[in-house]
Amino acid sequence: MIKIKDISKSFDDKVVLESISGEFQKGKCNLIIGSSGTGKSVLLKCIVGLIAVDGGKVFYDMRNFSDADHDMKAEIRREIGMLFQGGALFDSKTVEKNVMFPLDILTKMKPDEKIDRVNFCLKRVGLENVGKKMPSEISGGMKKRVGIARAIVNNPAYLFCDEPNSGLDPQTSILIDELIQDITYELNTTTIVVTHDMNSVMGMGDNIMYLYKGHKLWEGSKDDVTHSGVRELDDFVFANKVMSALRDKL
Incomplete structure (x- = not known):
């Protein structure tokens, strides 16, 4: 609450x-x-x-x-997990790296643990096959779903x-x-x-x-x-x- x-x-x-x-x-x-x-x-x-x-x-x-x-x-x-207006993805990072960003700055997880968590979250939002794509290669709706995956990757309260x-x-x-x-x-x-x-x-x-x-x-x-x-x-x-x-x- x-x-x-x-x-x-x-x-x-x-x-x-x-x-x-x-x-x-x-x-x-x-x-x-x-x-x-x-x-x-x-x-x-x-x-x-x-x-x-x-x-x-x-x-x-x-x-x-x-x-x-x-x-x-x-x-x-x-x-805290945050979904910004417009998605606010990093244009220079892949979808996978965008979702991984909170784990990089907030956790001490091992690289393979981060990948597993990112893949789980992308699958949860129905985007398990776009991890290697750049934001410019996906639709606006898909960008929002990537933003949701990033927002929940650290299992927020x-x-x-x-x-x-x-x-x-x-x-x-x-x-x-x-x-x-x-x-x-x-x-x-x-x-x-x-x-x-x-x-x-x-x-x-x-x-x-x-x-x-x-x-x-x-x-x-x-x-x-x-x-x-x-x-x-x-x-x-x-x-x-x-x-x-x-x-x-x-």
Whole structure:
């Protein structure tokens, strides 16, 4: 479980997050949703520690990450897997070397152990035959799956996914969502997904936090999101349904 308390962040004079609190549950897909520019990715980066918060605390299973010393933060980071928006693969490394990267920097595994783990993770995401290829030789959807393999290669307790479906067609998006959901349940991870895709929300939203202009306006499950009673969230859901209908007609 990850718990955040009163997280605030500003850039210059612009308030991006204001006193955000909540819990992200273990073994479930926890979604942070909202329109573009509402602070979703900034909140994710604050939780991971990529951005320093102005105020508030982040707890990883009761461990105070915000106030932890260097060694404790390093220990927690070794338990984190991250799927970046766009995949963020190294263009100069093979798929195999991309997936192996966290093992190289975070573990003391022997070379043959690393290869076995990389092959296992690539097989888990359905890419057992592409290890020797370069990122430029595979599709966008395959790059996202490589990114997932890299994110889970160190068997993380916490999995973070920033807009995993960005730039993907609807069918591939569903496959990525199902893969993230399956891995979450399989590994019993605390998974946090940032998205504005209502198909993702309705498909895997075990626990959902809705942000609007840097404020948390609602929290609940996919079963309740369509009748939240929050006007801004109702507008967000309706707009996404309209866009989805238009995409289906194209």
